[in-house]
Amino acid sequence: MRPSLPFTILGIDSDNFINAHLKRYCESNSISFTRSRAYKKNDSAHIEQKNWDVVRKMIGYGRFDTYEQLDIINRVHRLLAFYQNYFQPSRKLISKKRIGATVTKHYDTATTPAQRLLDRKDTPRDTNNRLRDTFRKINPAALLRSINNLSKELYDTLLE
Numbered sequence: 001m002r003p004s005l006p007f008t009i010l011g012i013d014s015d016n017f018i019n020a021h022l023k024r025y026c027e028s029n030s031i032s033f034t035r036s037r038a039y040k041k042n043d044s045a046h047i048e049q050k051n052w053d054v055v056r057k058m059i060g061y062g063r064f065d066t067y068e069q070l071d072i073i074n075r076v077h078r079l080l081a082f083y084q085n086y087f088q089p090s091r092k093l094i095s096k097k098r099i100g101a102t103v104t105k106h107y108d109t110a111t112t113p114a115q116r117l118l119d120r121k122d123t124p125r126d127t128n129n130r131l132r133d134t135f136r137k138i139n140p141a142a143l144l145r146s147i148n149n150l151s152k153e154l155y156d157t158l159l160e
Helices: 020-028 043-059 067-087 113-119 127-139 139-160
Strands: 012-016 031-035 093-099 102-107
Touching: 020 031, 031 113, 043 067, 043 139, 067 113, 067 139, 093 127, 113 127
Parallel strands: 012 031
Antiparallel strands: 093 102
16 A cells, blocks of 8 residues: 555654554654554544544445455445545534633544645645645546446355
């Protein structure tokens, strides 16, 4: 996965489940490896929210345990990465202010992750070019149809 990313990985944040292989990989490649805070069970809620928002909406909660199903899930994930990064804008929290019991939150303008990367001044020119080229080649309607077709194919394997 690392060579396909348009940026250098500086750090990985994990939940409290620490994978020894991932930890070793991060140490050998000078990647910061952090985990959620001990005894702060709400930290995982943010990770689980993203799992729901991205993965569970498209794949669901079925029990998939064959190599055929794994192949389909991997293809869905690859397509979902394009869909999420190029066509799903999100807003980032800029500030949060508490006045008594009232909390006021201010967000930035909704932007896709790819656009956020393009807007940064420190993004290398070749990365910008690659992001723009990829964006021009993707048909969002066809991409979503492919994701939906693969999801249907995945559930059809449960009926066999």
